[in-house]
Amino acid sequence: MKNLKSVRNCLFLFALVLATAFVAPSVFSQDAKIKGTVTSADGKPLEGVTVSVRGAGEPFVTSVFTNEHGAYVFPSLGKNTKYSLWAQAQGFQLAKTDAAPGKPVAALALKPLKDFSKQLTGVEWMNSFPENTPQEKRAKQIFVSNCSGCHDNHFALQNRFDADGWSKIITVMSKDSEGTSMRADAVGQTSMNEYKDELVAFLTKVRGPGPANYALKPLPRPTGEAAQVVITEYDVPRPEAPPESYLHNGSDWSEGTPSRWEGRASHDVAVGGDGRVYFSDDRAMTATLNQLDPKTGKVAILAFPFNGGVSATHGVTADSDGNLWADTIGQGNFLEFNAKTQQFKMYARPADMKATVGGTVAGDTLAYKGAVWGTANDGAIKIDAKTGQYTSYPMPDTHKGTYGMTVDRHGNGWYTSPGGDRVYVVDAETGKTSDIIFKPQAPRARRSSRRTSQLMKTSEPTKTPPTHFKIARAELVQIPMPMWFGSPYFVRIRSQESMPGPMRFRKLRCLTNIAAPME
Numbered sequence: 001m002k003n004l005k006s007v008r009n010c011l012f013l014f015a016l017v018l019a020t021a022f023v024a025p026s027v028f029s030q031d032a033k034i035k036g037t038v039t040s041a042d043g044k045p046l047e048g049v050t051v052s053v054r055g056a057g058e059p060f061v062t063s064v065f066t067n068e069h070g071a072y073v074f075p076s077l078g079k080n081t082k083y084s085l086w087a088q089a090q091g092f093q094l095a096k097t098d099a100a101p102g103k104p105v106a107a108l109a110l111k112p113l114k115d116f117s118k119q120l121t122g123v124e125w126m127n128s129f130p131e132n133t134p135q136e137k138r139a140k141q142i143f144v145s146n147c148s149g150c151h152d153n154h155f156a157l158q159n160r161f162d163a164d165g166w167s168k169i170i171t172v173m174s175k176d177s178e179g180t181s182m183r184a185d186a187v188g189q190t191s192m193n194e195y196k197d198e199l200v201a202f203l204t205k206v207r208g209p210g211p212a213n214y215a216l217k218p219l220p221r222p223t224g225e226a227a228q229v230v231i232t233e234y235d236v237p238r239p240e241a242p243p244e245s246y247l248h249n250g251s252d253w254s255e256g257t258p259s260r261w262e263g264r265a266s267h268d269v270a271v272g273g274d275g276r277v278y279f280s281d282d283r284a285m286t287a288t289l290n291q292l293d294p295k296t297g298k299v300a301i302l303a304f305p306f307n308g309g310v311s312a313t314h315g316v317t318a319d320s321d322g323n324l325w326a327d328t329i330g331q332g333n334f335l336e337f338n339a340k341t342q343q344f345k346m347y348a349r350p351a352d353m354k355a356t357v358g359g360t361v362a363g364d365t366l367a368y369k370g371a372v373w374g375t376a377n378d379g380a381i382k383i384d385a386k387t388g389q390y391t392s393y394p395m396p397d398t399h400k401g402t403y404g405m406t407v408d409r410h411g412n413g414w415y416t417s418p419g420g421d422r423v424y425v426v427d428a429e430t431g432k433t434s435d436i437i438f439k440p441q442a443p444r445a446r447r448s449s450r451r452t453s454q455l456m457k458t459s460e461p462t463k464t465p466p467t468h469f470k471i472a473r474a475e476l477v478q479i480p481m482p483m484w485f486g487s488p489y490f491v492r493i494r495s496q497e498s499m500p501g502p503m504r505f506r507k508l509r510c511l512t513n514i515a516a517p518m519e
Contacts (some may be wrong), residue, residue, distance in 0.1 A: 327357040
């Protein structure tokens, strides 16, 4: 699945969920199907090739994979009679044709592509970069730590620059990685400034004008059961996007990763009580939330006025009544969208409350129905949806930032502190906060504090595998993964099965920013 590289204006992050949870635009109403075969240039069948179709005038794309015989078949796709069809795989050129349900589709033969670097994902770039010496490992870790925390790195890595070019890019990214106007007095991130020379040297070596000293290592294409899926990708309208952005939308992987206009706005997603899909928007100038009808693929823009424009949101969740809740960037309050009345309501925090609602939220749908949790600037924060009462739960120790929020079946709130190597749990009954500490697997190459001039430079990278915490036994289990360049990023309760004892959940999972297989 990691090779499905379309990153255009689509809600790819939940396309797989929609493909199985809804009767999507492909209303299974007719028997005629689109099917065919894909081979290599020498006629051998290709398995795991991504084959996609878009009906004339439709705001969504449907994709399937070929099987071991190179064959593919789409489910019934509704009433449209004209489709554009294209097939692609890493290392090959895109092949396309026209298709119609029930009519034969010409067999497609994929021609090899000598330079397929623009087709690589960020994980594949990191797999490809050499680490034959401690120095190479260290340089790779410095890049991961500074340049891939909140965004994929393949947008920059798809191009080559000399040392001067990479230096300018790092300067911009250090001062503002969000693409907004830079302040004249911006000094940049401390760690990026301190490691700038080494970052420039590393990037010039691996993606400079000279020949590469490594081979590209794409991930294997899906096979067997992993290839037996149907994926639906929905277009996301961006009224303020420049017209040229639509010419390069990510459909053809060989063109490379498109710009932030083609998917940066969509962040979190939740299904409302009305069966529609809602996603937060922290970049678009016109939307607070977006509302997707999975049956038609149409997206409606929902705007909540703020400061002469509209309020932006980062996280979104559904409560026990199916209403949507989000944070409000710049205000720090909870914002509710009633799925029945289709109306917004903002809940202002008490004037003396220092805690603000952060970027990740989670609704309690089991224990304390109506409670909505969120990460705060220094801990966690909760609101009672019935009364509008806020409660804050300060972080007891490290104060190194928060990200990721989830709630277990007993109403306890869980959140992560990536900078502090901890997961915190707030007891819903007592309000007490406890922490689970993750011991580093190797020293980190990072700055000890912004006020310290001495850097902690090491030759070994930090190895932080995905983690299970078996709550009933208070047991921490770290699971090795093939890619060492991940770090704790998010938290989810894996199971809601009751267990004996005061903490009755089976496992809490700490995810990484590099996708790991789920059980």
